[in-house]
Amino acid sequence: MNRRIINWIVTRMVCWQPKRHKQPETLETGGNMVTVPVDDATRTRIQNLRLARGWNEDELADKAGVSDTHIRNLEDTNSGRGPNFRKRELDMIAVAFGLTLPQLMGICQMPTGTTYLPRHFDSLIDQCRKVDQSLLPIIRDLTIEDEMVDGAYRDLLAERLRQCGYRRDEIMDQIRNRYWLDAVSNQVPPPDLTIDIDDQMQSLVYRFGDVAVDIPNPQLVWDCHCDSPGTKYDSSYCPFHSSEHKDELDSRMSNGHVAFNYHGHKFYWRRGRELWPPSIDSLHMLSDLESYGLSELRCKSLLDLGAGTGFLGICATTRNPNITTLTFSDWLLTPCVYSMTNWALNRASRRHVTASSELGLFTWWNKLGTPTYDIVICNPPYLPIIGDHRDLRGRSTVAGTDLLKYIICHAKEIGKQVFIQFSNLAAKDACIAEQKSGNRLQPVGDPHSVPFRVPAALERPEYLARLETLGLQLNHNHRHPYWHTVRTYLIKSYDTHC
Numbered sequence: 001m002n003r004r005i006i007n008w009i010v011t012r013m014v015c016w017q018p019k020r021h022k023q024p025e026t027l028e029t030g031g032n033m034v035t036v037p038v039d040d041a042t043r044t045r046i047q048n049l050r051l052a053r054g055w056n057e058d059e060l061a062d063k064a065g066v067s068d069t070h071i072r073n074l075e076d077t078n079s080g081r082g083p084n085f086r087k088r089e090l091d092m093i094a095v096a097f098g099l100t101l102p103q104l105m106g107i108c109q110m111p112t113g114t115t116y117l118p119r120h121f122d123s124l125i126d127q128c129r130k131v132d133q134s135l136l137p138i139i140r141d142l143t144i145e146d147e148m149v150d151g152a153y154r155d156l157l158a159e160r161l162r163q164c165g166y167r168r169d170e171i172m173d174q175i176r177n178r179y180w181l182d183a184v185s186n187q188v189p190p191p192d193l194t195i196d197i198d199d200q201m202q203s204l205v206y207r208f209g210d211v212a213v214d215i216p217n218p219q220l221v222w223d224c225h226c227d228s229p230g231t232k233y234d235s236s237y238c239p240f241h242s243s244e245h246k247d248e249l250d251s252r253m254s255n256g257h258v259a260f261n262y263h264g265h266k267f268y269w270r271r272g273r274e275l276w277p278p279s280i281d282s283l284h285m286l287s288d289l290e291s292y293g294l295s296e297l298r299c300k301s302l303l304d305l306g307a308g309t310g311f312l313g314i315c316a317t318t319r320n321p322n323i324t325t326l327t328f329s330d331w332l333l334t335p336c337v338y339s340m341t342n343w344a345l346n347r348a349s350r351r352h353v354t355a356s357s358e359l360g361l362f363t364w365w366n367k368l369g370t371p372t373y374d375i376v377i378c379n380p381p382y383l384p385i386i387g388d389h390r391d392l393r394g395r396s397t398v399a400g401t402d403l404l405k406y407i408i409c410h411a412k413e414i415g416k417q418v419f420i421q422f423s424n425l426a427a428k429d430a431c432i433a434e435q436k437s438g439n440r441l442q443p444v445g446d447p448h449s450v451p452f453r454v455p456a457a458l459e460r461p462e463y464l465a466r467l468e469t470l471g472l473q474l475n476h477n478h479r480h481p482y483w484h485t486v487r488t489y490l491i492k493s494y495d496t497h498c
């Protein structure tokens with residue numbers, strides 16, 4: 001036999017081994033047909049990653065090169081499909097996300113900077129509040145006079161977010177993402193309390209379960225004077241606390257999800273120092289803007305600066321059909337999330353509008369000065385900081401006039417038509433900003449007299465005495481003893497700036 005053939009036979013015999021059973025394959029080993037069990041946490045992670053990138057199921061399927069049914073089965077725990085999926089497809093999905101398979105499966109840590117905000121509404125809001133509560137006491141002390149203010153705010157924000165595992169740009173992209181937002185707004189729980197506000201604020205109806213408590217001729221959205229120091233009235237006169245449902249009302253208003261129904265729109269809010277509710281001031285500002293011709297203004301872009309629940313920006317955008325770009329901004333995360341969620345809940349008739357949210361001090365997130373908005377609406381804090389009462393800034397959301405002064409001084413850089421509302425108590429600060437900038441405040445509508453109900457201010461007689469010199473009115477015959485006036489202005493810009 002040919003020597004080469006003999007050698008070949010010998011080599012084959014030496015190398016031959018009986019066929020062994022195939023070893024079970026792990027995530028690290030290869031194999032096209034290998035399947036791996038996918039738990040519920042991984043399914044949710046995959047869905048969150050997809051939503052955070054703004055992809056629908058088909059887009060993820062395309063990017064990963066797998067079928068869209070595969071993605072739907074994978075994400076849907078109720079699909080009836082067993083827990084095992086082919087490793088090869090999972091690998092491809094991981095690659096589409098820029099991850100390794102163990103990262104996708106949660107077996108090893110995600111690369112830093114890929115932590116996303118939760119999609120579940122309650123957990124999302126809890127996370128936002130956690131960040132804001134650690135920011136709030138400090139940022140309220142950063143003043144516009146301090147040159148480091150924006151840098152200090154940014155550093156502080158970045159540090160607080162990092163402590164929770166977030167990166168600013170990533171979570172802001174997430175908040176702006178339409179798919180993610182849809183998923184969040186679909187999970188907003190039913191409200192614990194709804195407040196129906198009629199057009200002219202002639203009446204308010206508070207509802208929960210089958211109960212409806214009617215408040216005729218209200219002065220405020222929560223028209224209670226009970227915790228106002230200095231009130232001469234017995235608490236039995238309070239429209240809320242004289243109701244047989246007082247405890248339930250109080251507890252739902254203080255701790256629950258509250259939905260304000262106004263003009264066919266619904267605005268969610270939950271009490272906390274991070275989030276300002278739609279208030280009598282906001283309602284007056286909106287009606288002033290409407291009388292000014294808001295619905296016919298020729299404008300495409302609108303900025304709601306200091307947006308809170310987004311009430312003003314959303315109402316304005318649903319009134320004016322020309323607006324195609326809506327931006328909310330606030331220095332806290334909770335209002336950014338609430339305003340976008342409220343937008344998602346109310347945008348049915350305005351699907352063509354692109355909404356986004358900016359987190360930052362004043363408008364310093366828009367350093368380059370572009371874009372300049374067609375309309376800017378701002379209802380800023382208005383309580384002046386006088387004498388030794390600097391600590392008020394930390395105690396009340398309406399304390400401090402920095403945003404008010406900033407917008408008067410910078411109106412021209414920010415927008416073509418800039419509307420602002422403030423109290424007569426802030427008139428002196430507004431006037432200083434006018435003089436410094438050369439800009440002028442042109443009244444839009446009449447002044448509105450409203451109860452002054454800032455508990456942190458009402459407990460300080462000396463401070464109240466100072467406010468009286470600035471225009472705070474006393475009315476001993478009313479259950480709200482203190483009153484001030486709010487008025488809307490259009491800022492007329494001239495060429496000089498502060």
Ligand SMILES: C[S@@+](CC[C@H](N)C(=O)[O-])C[C@H]1O[C@@H](n2cnc3c(N)ncnc32)[C@H](O)[C@@H]1O
Binds near residue numbers: 279306308311402
């Ligand atoms: C009185 S609330 C008005 C909220 C809302 N626009 C409304 O009318 O219902 C003022 C808002 O401005 C925000 N704010 C205060 N100072 C700010 C600043 N320097 N930069 C950005 N937002 C600020 C607050 O967080 C708050 O949401």
